Every structure is written in structure tokens, then in C-alpha cells.
Amino acid sequence: MSKFIRFFIPVVQLSNRRPYTVIAVALLLSIAAGFFASKLTVDTDIANLLPPSNENVQALEKLKETAGGETEMQVAIKSPDFDANVDMAEFLAEKSLDLYYPRYEDNFFSRAELRRETEVLQDNALYLATVQELIQIKDYLQDEIETAREEANPFFVDFSDDFEDEEEGEETDIGKFRESYDDLIPPEYATNSDSTVVMLTLYPTGPQSDIRYLEDMFEVYQDMLDEVDTASYHPEMEIKFGGRLKRHLDEFESIMNDVFNSFSLGISSVILLVMLYFFIKKYIHYRKGSKIGRKHSFWSHFIRMPVPVLVIGIPLLFSLMWTFGITYLQIEVLNTMTSVLFVILFGLGIDYGIHYYARYIEYRSMGRSVENSVLLAYDKTGAAIIVSALTTAAALFVLMFADFRGFSEFGFIAGMGILFALVAMLFVLPALLVIFEKWNWILTNRVGDDYVRSKGIHRYPYARSIVSVGLILSLIVLIFSGNLRFEYQFGNLEPTFEEYEQFREFTSGVDENGRRNPAYIIADTNDDVFEVLDSLRTRSDQNPETLIRDVEALQERFPPNDEMANEKLEHIAEVRQLLQNSFIRDQQDENLDLLRRGSQTREPLDEDIIPDFLKNRFMTQEGEIGRFVIIYPESGLSDGLKSIAFKDEVGEVELASGKTYHSASTSIVAATMLDLMRTESPYMVSATFLIVFLFIWFSFKNLRWALIALIPLIIGLLWLFGIMLLFGLKFNFYNLVVLPAVLGIGCDNGVHLAHRYRDEGQKSMWDVLSSTGQHITIGSFTTMMGFAGLLFTNHPGLQSIGIMAVVGIGMTLLSALTFLPAMVQFLEDKDWIH
Template sequence: MKQLLRLLKPLLKFNYSHPYWVVSVCIILAVLSGYYALQLKVDTDIANLLPEDHPNVLALEKLSESVGGETEMLVVINSPSFEANKAFADTLIQRSLDLYYPRYEDTFFKRAEFRRETEFVKNNALYLASENELEEVTQYLEDEIQQAKEEANPFYFDLGDEEEEETAGAENFEDSYNMLVPSEYPVNEDSTIMVVRFFPTGSKSDIKYLEDMFDEYDSLLASMNPQAYHPEMEVRFGGRLKRHLEELTSIMNDVLGSFASGISSVILLVMLYFFFKKYIHYRKGTNGNGSYSVWSHILRMPVPVLIIGVPLLISLTWTFGITYFYLGILNTMTSVLFVILFGLGIDYGIHYYARYIELRSLGMNAHDAVMKTNEKTGEAILVSAFTTAAALYILMFADFRGFSEFGFISGTGILLSLMAMLYILPALLVIFDERLNWILISDEQKEEYTGVHRYPYARTIVTVGLVASAFVIGFSGNLRFQYDFGELEPTFPEYEEFRSFAGQVDDNSKRNPAYIIAETNEQVEEIAGILKERMDSDTTSPTIKSVETLQERYPIHEAQEQQKLQKIAEIRELFKDPFLVEQEDEDLEKLRMAAQTTEPVSLDSIPNYLKSRFITKDGEVGRFVIIYPSVGLGDGKKSIAFKNDVSVVTLDSGKEFHAASTSIVAASMLDLMRTESPYMVGATFIFIYFFMLFSFRSFRWSIIAMLPLLVGLLWLFGLMMIFGLQFNFYNLVVLPAILGIGEDSGVHLAHRYREEGKNSMWQVLSSTGQHITMGSITTMLGFAGLLFTNHPGLQSIGVMAVLGIGMTLLTSITFLPALIQWLEDKDWIRF
């Protein structure tokens, strides 16, 4: 590191000689970078955290190209009058579809779903039944005939077993029929609540479109005056689409809020710390008789913030300008990195500025103080920043984009902050100190403190620290991972109320399907058969509720059409049996109507509500296999289990097909992150150690400098177990970052101690100890802003970071000094 600093010394000299040029050019570059940084948008879809070439991601893209990824907007109409609701809905649909959006030169909505043409299906339901369902209907009718014959026998005695079998058959028929022939309108049980679905023309990622759409819809509903249709009519609109906009708005507000609270608290802390530090040095240097009053020092309190803050803001704008060109977008986890990097980057400025003030207070001129600070503190800053950045860059090797993008942005931000503090901050020191005299320093020459003061209770502190660490290791099995997605998402009362309100109209219990797209109809049949076999064989932890294909219901070829018509004709013959002709039964009457088909049914005549799931954008019958889960996919474990059951289907030919759905992709993301995180943490830890070994060129000192990090990490795990905190796919991202940040304190203390020599630990703590405490606290404040967000996942990042950095700081100012003092007493310290 010394060689690197010597190599860059001409740059430092140029900055000292031409400070105004350096600062001006850097600010101009920052303005240009800032322009592009402001173009960054936030993608809140956690499913996009998988690599783009992941099989399930590619399958989802293929599905979107074939079917389209439609997220509907729901409108719920409520009044005591069904006719009033229907009249309002008919008018609303027409006016909604006419809403024009000039920005797109198109309408806001492309289609609506409301009335379902069920009459046609009632008369042709058996033509749309699967082969198994036709067999069940045939068996059901034959059983009815047999039962009627037996009951006609005067010696008949009912044993009850057959009745249970008949009931089961009737229920199977009822389920299939209700799926094919739902109610004509989507209403609740008493027909007082009605739902209309609208499908937007724009993408849910276009925030401007969503904002304009919802504003326009507010105006439309107000102009229609629902009470004119019925005095008690209430109309609400929303759904997942509106929640998506609310979540994005909430995250942006959280980012701005945490930015304001975190940065303002950091600025205030830095101002107060350097005010007292500099004023105490000034009073000591002048013996209380300085020419500048306290008021002069108070007026200059913002100077340290400007000297440290300007280079930091410049580096941050550079970082996010580069991010715009490299990534083009932020995700939920990286959206808060501006605040985090502010707290991280200011650490290096605090170390540099504090050491400069100390050297100036010892009587050095500005030039010598800059050069000496760069030589001594610069080396520790270089080691710390390179280690932290490299530890973060390791995350880029992860397939999980939550890791890789976090690692790229934060690693780049650390390096640019380092360069700004080493080569822009000195230029500002020259301007404010030498040129403007805004940094008040006593000119009297003073000597450094050379007394000896042992660190007290060294052996006791080391023993307690090691025992506590051993306990944590012993109980580490109690650490848990949070699998419930719902616990990590923000809650929006308005959305929950709307969902509960709209949920009263629930005409389909099948949700969150996964799709597999085949290439031929034969492959569709084979894939469906494999999945049904899995569904039937899994009796311990089933995750598949049903497997459906249109090919199974709608005959494609003429031979299939004739075969199905023949089967329906056989069922009609069964109804001619004398024992069924006279029977009056609701289920039998439905079947009589459903068996009227005598000619092939064209695809165009089938209602959209029934075939829309199976039809491509081009209007053709898609070769889709649709798999419905039997478990709630909000639970990460169940979601992963469903993914494992349906994600990959391998045919006899060896060809593989992958399932597609956002839930499958999210489960794959969670599974990948869970698999990769131990390797990322382990690789980070190993890299930090070897970097320490390279920096100190001593096995002993590399171990000493690493111990605060290791012990602090164990203490963090201990706190998590005590307070019941869990790992999740948000806070695991920051764990490798904590490793990189946590070693910072140990590096600075070890470097300064080696510089000062034996019996200097107390002196090192009174100087560098203050700096690392300030640096860690400012970093914690950068993360602390996340504690007050509405997003539980972002909150967990804040909690993990604050506790982790706090524990590594605590071990650095207690365990590490005690360890060095104890080793020094044993004469085990070597330089």
C-alpha cells in the first residue's frame, strides 16, 4: 500500500498546488453524473433478482411473449340493487374503454371482463369435459340406473356404502361443472357486490402511466355519480396494480425519509465532534489566550462538513452515474444504497480530517500535514477501503442479483469515496485552511504525548469475550431463516381493506398457476401425464391441486372430435333408460342440457372466460399445461416445495421443459439466495483474511486485526438469538457488507499501534479510537434511517447493519485493545 501511495504522490502534489482546478473539474463531472443518476428507476419485483439466463426466467419471458403478463385493475360495485349495479357496470365499461391516453396515443384499457356467456356452455358442457370427466359422468349415470333398478326390487335393502360412492361421484361432477359454468356475473352470494376487471394497455413498470391512469379513473367515477344509479351505491377500484404503485411510492418516500434523517444526523454529529475536537486543541495550543473567540469557532462549524461532505457527494454522484450505464435500474435492496454509502464513505473523510487536525495542532504547516496524513492515515484508509470494496465485489460472482448488484454499486462507491477523500479532500483542506483561513489552528509548536498508560482489565475482557463467543457457537443452531414472504412485505391498510371487500366475490379457488409451454400437442399430453403422476404419487406433502390443458378438453383433430361426439351420444342414450327418464333431479337436468352437442363446436363459439387462459396473443390454441398449487405460495418453504415439484419436467426423449410463473421465479430466487449466501459470506471472510495477511505481511498481525471482526460477528448472532431476530433474503445481502465494514476498525487500530510502538494502546485509543468510533457511528446512522421505513425487508437490513457494525465497533475498542495489551504483557507482540 505504501508503494501505491508513493506512486500517486504526484497527483497529491498537483491537488495541493492547484486546488481550485481540481475541485471545479470534479464538481463538473459530478453534475454530469448526477444528471444520469437521477434517471435511475426502482424495480420492486423481487422475481427480477434472478439472473436473466435462469431457466425459469427464460420460461416466464416466453410465457409473457406468448400469452402476455396481464395484471388487471378491479372495480367493485356495491349496492342493494343488482339491476342498479349491472346498469352502472355496463356504462362504466364503455366509458372506461373510451378513456384516451395521449402519451401512448392509445386508450388506457384494452379490454374488460364482466358478463360471462354461460348459456352456450350449459348446452355443450360435456363437449368441453375431459376424457376422465366423461368417464365419471358415464359411471355416475350407470350407477344411477343400477341404483334405480335395485330400489325397484321389493327385496332391496340399503347398506349405505354405495350411497357414499354416489355422493363422491356427484361432488366430482359438481366441481367440474361449476368450473365450466360459473355464475353469469361475478357477484357475491346475495348479488349486492359486483366486480369488473379491466386490463391496462400500459406496463406496470411505467409509473407515470399508473399515476395518470388512477388519477383519470378517480375523475371518471366522480363524473359518473354512482348515487344517481342507487342512493346507497359505493364504488371502489384497486387491486395488485394499485398496490404495486403504493409500494413503489412508499419505497421512494422511505428512501427520501431515511436519506433526510440519516444524513442530517451524520452531518450534525460530524459538526459537533470536530467543533469540540478542534476547539479543545486550539485552547490547549494557546493556553486559553487565543485571538479567536468561541463564537468564531461556532461560525466555522459547517467547515468540516463541507470539507468532508463535498468529496463524498461527488463520489456518490459518480457511483450512481456509473450504475445508470452499467445496470440501468435499481432494485428494492439497492435503492437505499445512497444513504448507506453516505454513512460508509464519510468514515474515510473523518479519519483523514481528524488526523490532519491533530498534526496541524502539533505545529505542522498545511503542506506537511497533508503529506504526513496521506502517508500514515492514507495507508490504513487504503487497506480498509480496498478490503471492504473487494469483499463487496465478491458478491458480484453470485447469480442472485440482489447480491451481485448490491456488491457492484457498494464496492464501486467505496473505491470512489476513497479516491475522493485521498485526492479531493486535500484540495479543499488547502482552500479552507491555507487560502481562506477558515480552519482555526494554533501556530504554537507542541509535542505529542509520550506517557505510558496500560489498557485496564485486559485479561478479564479477553476471557469474557472468548467465553461469550463460545456460548454463541454452542447455541448457533437456534439461528433461524424467515421464509414467510408476507412478513417481509409492507402492509397497506387501504389495499387490505379493498382486498377484503372485493374478496366477497370469489368465484375461483384456483390461484397462482404455473405454466409450461410445449412445442407439440403430443408433448402437452406427455407433460400433463407426468405432472398428474407426481400429483397422485405425492401423498405426504402434496403441492399440486390440478393440472389442466385445453387439448384435454377441446378436441383439435377431426378424429378426436368424432370420438368425443360418440361418447356424448352414448351418454344421451343412457338418459333414454326408463329408470332415468322419469327422474327429476337437478344434477341430471344439468347433464341432459350439457349432452345436447351433436356437431363439432368451433373455437370461436367458446366464451372468452373459459378459453382465455389457453389462448395465445395471436388467438390460437396454445400448447399450455397449467398447474395450480394446493398450498399457499406466500410461505417460502411451500413455495420452494411447489417449485421443486413442477419446475422441471423431463420427457422420455430427454427434452426438458421449465415451469413459468412469478411465484416459481420468486421461489427459485429464494432458493438460490439461500444456497449462495453461505458461500458468499465464507468467500468474503477468506478474502479479507488474505488481504490482511498481504497488508500486514505478518500471520500474527493478520489474526489480531481479524479477531474483532470474528468476535463481533459472533456477538451479533448472540443478539439475534436473544431477541428472536431471523435472517431473511433482505438482510443476508448486507451480511458480507458488515464483514467488509467491520474489519475497518481493527485495521485502523492495528496500523496505528504498529506505527506508535509498544505501550501506546491507550494513546492510540485516545486518537484513532475516537476516529473509528465516529466512523462506525456515522456508518450506523447511515443504516439507521432504514429502521424507520415502512418496508419490513428494508427495516431488517437496518437492524442487521446497526447491530453488526455496533458489535464490531464494541469488540474493536474493548476486545482488541485488551488482547493486544495482554499479548504485550506476555511479550508475544512482534513488530
């Protein structure tokens, strides 16, 4: 490592000789990188956290390309007068379609959906039934006829009441058809049970990824509503708009606000801490210096408090610009996890500057020249800084090998940020020191002859007790580590938006049904559609714990060829014949009335008579009936374990020919992401630890010292797990990304302390703590403050990152300041280290 350090000494000497040139080059590179960095945006779509090569992601993209990815905007009108609500909805539909967007040179909305023409579907309801449902309907009618015949017998005795409880809850032959009927043929208007709310659906012309478009659309729409006289329709009328499209915008804005707030809070606290620390440290050194050298007043030192922030902060800002400029060129967008890396890297990268600048001040206080102090600071701290930075960067780069892009992109950006911060602190910071010294902005004084170092006087107290207690606590955590849990509830990791929840409550009961979060398979041929249907239904029938509620395809309801259409018409004709049976012909019954009206079809239906609201739901963007197989889950998929189970059950379907289809839905993608991350995490953490260990071993060229340097990391992680067990904290797919980061970051403290102790020699641990111990404490605090900004965000997932990082880094610092010195003292007493 010493050869590696000396190799770059000419670059440091260049910073001494030509500081303005170095700063000018760094500034130009930062301006160019900053131009690209300013183009970065945040993508909140979780589907993009998986690699594009993932089969389920490709299936979802194909679904969007085939069926379209429109996300509608919903407008809810509420009052006790249903007719007034409809009149207002019709008025708003007309006004909405006239709203013009100059930026697109088009209207905001392409179409509106209000009244649903259902007469045609009601008259031809049985044509929408599947063949299986038609067979069940015929069985139902046969049973009704037989029952009516028996009841007409004067000697008939009905014993069915005795078994009523046993049959309760069983689905009748017509039950499945009635469920499909209610789903395919909804009420004329989208309304709730008491008809006090009417829903108007608007389809935007712009994509949901265009945030500026969404902001303008909602602003213009609110302005339009403000001008509407609702009281003229009904004095109690209320209008709300939004839905998932508004939630998407709120989520984006929330994340951006969180990023800005965490950035402001984190950086301001880091700056304040650095200013105070170096002001106190420098002033104490100054006062300890010779009386002749004390030429400057307290006020002169006070007004120079921002100087350390400038000396360390300017190179750090340069490195951040370089990092995010490269990020734009390589990735183009940030995701939810990487959106907060700016403030995190600020806290991480400043550590190297703190160590360098602090050692520089110490050498200047010893009377060394500016140039000599710069070179000595580089020589003495360079090894520890470079090892720390390379181990941290390597640990983060390991994440790049993960398929989960939450890991891989985090690793790439953070790893590059660490390397750029290292370069900036080792080669740009010295140039700033030379310039600021020329401008007399850094005030130092040579330490007086009466100042005696305490080396050899102190030993670390209570070493044996601290080691014993630390090992016992670590052993207890290991014993109970099996109780650590993973958070599988997606809802607990998403922010709650009050406006969206109010809208959901406002529209409660409108068009609600149990068929939610369906998955789709797009088949190549109609034959494949039916084979996929059969395969999935067989799985469902054979799995007692199936999560498949129902499977359907439009080809079953709208026959794709004349042969299948004629088969369906024959079944319908048989139903009509059964309905004419004398025993039930005049019987008044809701189900029979529905069947009488719906069995009028005598020839194949033309697609042109199918209402738009139904056609648009099932058609491709080209206006053709899509070969979609729709799979409805039995229950909600907010539980990650259920989501994974549903994905495992329906995610892949292989046909007899060997052709394989993959299911598409955001729930499937989320489950795949969770499953992938859960699978990759142990490998990522293990590989990270191995890389850290190898780097440290290479640095010390001694296995014993490598293990000593790793003590704060190992013990700190165990104590982190102990805190998690104590307070019931859980791992999740957000904070798991922090574990490899903590591995890389947490090793820094042990490396710096071990390197300094070896430089100073035996019986120097107390002196090492009084100098390097301060530096690692401030460095860890700045890193923790960088993450701590996430604690005040509205996003539970981002909050969990902050909690995990702050506690993890805090525990590695605590073990570095207590357990490591105690262990070194213990080994020193035993004469086991030299």
C-alpha cells in the first residue's frame, strides 16, 4: 500500500505548485458534469427496479404496448339528488373535453366515460357466458323444472329444510354466471348503493410519466371546478377529483420534497458540526502554541469558522457533480432508493476530508510548512483513507452484480461517489489548502515547548470488563438472531396520502367488486388462450391452497370463429327451450327473468354493437379483441408472502408444445422484485464482507491486524441486530440495501484506528483515541447526519433506510471507541500484539 501511496505523490505536489490550475480543471469538469446531473429525474415505478430482461417485466411491457397503459382520472359528484349528480357529470364531461393544453397542442383529455349503454348486453347476456356457464345454466333450469314439477305434486313433501344449514354458502349452478354477469354488465352509471355519488371517468392524452403535464392538468381542472356553480344543481353538492393518477403525482412530489428536506436538514447539520469541531480544535491548538505566535484575536478565528467547510465542502461538491453527471450518462434516472443518495454521499464523502484536514492542522501546529504539511497529511492519512474508500466502494460495487436494480443502481452510484470523493479530497483539497493559506484564511500557531504529549502515560481503562460485556452481549444477540423478521406488508412501506384516502372514502361503494389486482397473459393464438385457461384451472383445482379466484378470456365470451359461435348459439337455443317449459314459463324469479331477457341472441354478435365501455376494457390499442387470459387473485396482494405465492402459482405457464407464457401485472412484478431481493441479499452481504476483509488484509499484510481492524464492524453489526430485536425493527426491501453499505462504511473506523495505532506503537491507544478517535467520531457523525435526514421523510421505506443506517453506523462507532481499544489493550497486556 505504501508504494501505491507514493505513486500519487507527484499529483499532490502538483496541487502544491499549481493550485489554481487544479481548481480550474476541477471546476470545469464539475460544470460539465453538473449540466448532465441537472437532467436527472426520479422514477417511482417499482417495475423498473427489476432488470428489463426479467420475463415478468417483459410481459408487463408487452401488456402496456398491446392494451395501452392509460391511467384514468376520476371525478366524483356527490349529493342526495341522483339526477342532479348526473346533470353535473354531463356538464363536466363536456367542459373537460374542451380543456386545451398548449404545450401538447392538444386537449387535456381524449374521452370521457359516464353513461354505460347496457341494454344490448342485457338482451344478449347469455352470448357473453362461457360454454361452461351455459352448461351450468341448463343444469340450473333442469333443477328448477324438476323442483316445480315436484311441488306441483299434491303428495310432495319437502325435506330440504333439514339440510338447509349444510347447503348454506354453496354456489348454485347459476351463481358463477351471475358473478360474471354483474362484472360484465354493470349498472348504467358508476354509482354507490344509495346513488348519492356518480363517477365521471376522464382519459388523459398525456402519459403519467410526464410530471409537468400532470401538474398542469390538475391545476387547470381545479381552476375549472372553482368556476362551477355547484349550488345551482344542488345546495349540498360536492365534487372531488383524483384517483390513482393524482396519487402518482402526490407520491412523486412527496419523494422530491423528502429529498429536498433531507438534503437541507442533513447538509446543514453536517456543515454546522464540521464548523464547530474544527473551530474548537483549531483554536485549542492555537492557544497551546507559543505566545509569540498568538497574533490573532478570538474574533479573527470566529469569522473564519466557515473556512473548514469551504476547504472540505468544495471538493465534495465537485465529486457529487461528477458522480451524478456520470449517473445521468449511465442510468439517466434515479429510483426511489437512489433519489436520496446526494445527501448520503455528502455525509459519506466528507469523512475523508475531515481526516485529511484534521491531520494537516496538527502538522501546521507543529510548525511545519504548508507544502510539507500537505505532503505529510497525505503520507500519514493517505493509506487509511484510501483503504477505507476502496473497501467502501468495493463493498458498494458488489451490489452492481444484483439483478434487483434497487441494489445494483445504489451500488453503482454510491461506489462511484466514494471514489470521486476520494480523488477530490486527496488532490483537490490540498490545492484549496495552499490557496487559503496564501489568503491567510487558515490561522495556526506552533505548539509551545511546554506542551508534552501524553504518550505512554494512559492505558485504556476497564479493558477486561468491556471485552467481557461486549462478547456476552454479542453472544446473546447471536442466540436470538433467528427472531429477526422481514416486513412483507407492502402497505407498511408506502406513504399515506391524506387527499387520496379522503377521495377513496368519498367514493366508497362505487363500482366495487372482488375482482382486483388481476394478472394477464397475452397468448399468440386463440388455441393457446384455451390451453392456458385449462392449465391454470387445473392448477387451481389441484391446489387446496390456491390463490386463483377465477380465470377468464374474452375468447370464451366473444367466440373468435363461426364454429365456436354456432356452438354457443346452440346452447342458448336449448336454454330458450327450457325457459318455455310449462312448469317455469310463467314463474316470477329474478334469475329466470334475467335469463329470459339474455337469451334472445340468435346469430353471432357484431363487434360494432358492443358498447365502448366494455370494448375499451378488453380491446387492444389497434381495436381488436385481445388474446388476454385474465387471472383474478382470491384475496388482496398487499401481503408480500401471498403476493409471492400468487406469482409462483400463475407467473409462468408452459404449454404442451413447450411454449412458455409469463404473467403480467404490477403485483406480479412487485412479488418478483421482493422474491429476487430476498434471494440475493444473503449473497450480496456475504460477498461484501469478503471484499472488505480481503481489502483490509491486503492493506495490513497481516491476518491478525486485519481481524483487529474488523472488530468494530463485526461487533457493531451484532449490536445493530440487538437493537432491532429489542425495538421490534424489521428488515424490508428498502433498508436491506443499507446492510452492504454499513459493511463498507463501518470498516472505516477500525481501519483508521488500527493504522494510527501501528504508526504510534504500543501503549499509544489513549493518544490514538484523543486524535484519530476524534476524527472517526466526527466522520461517523457526519455520515449518520447524512442518513438522519431520511428520518424526517414521509416515506416509511426511506425512513427505514435512515433508521437502519444511523443505528448501524452508530453501533460500529460505539464498538470502535469502546470494544476495539479495550480488545487492543487486552491483547497488549497479554503481549499478543506487537
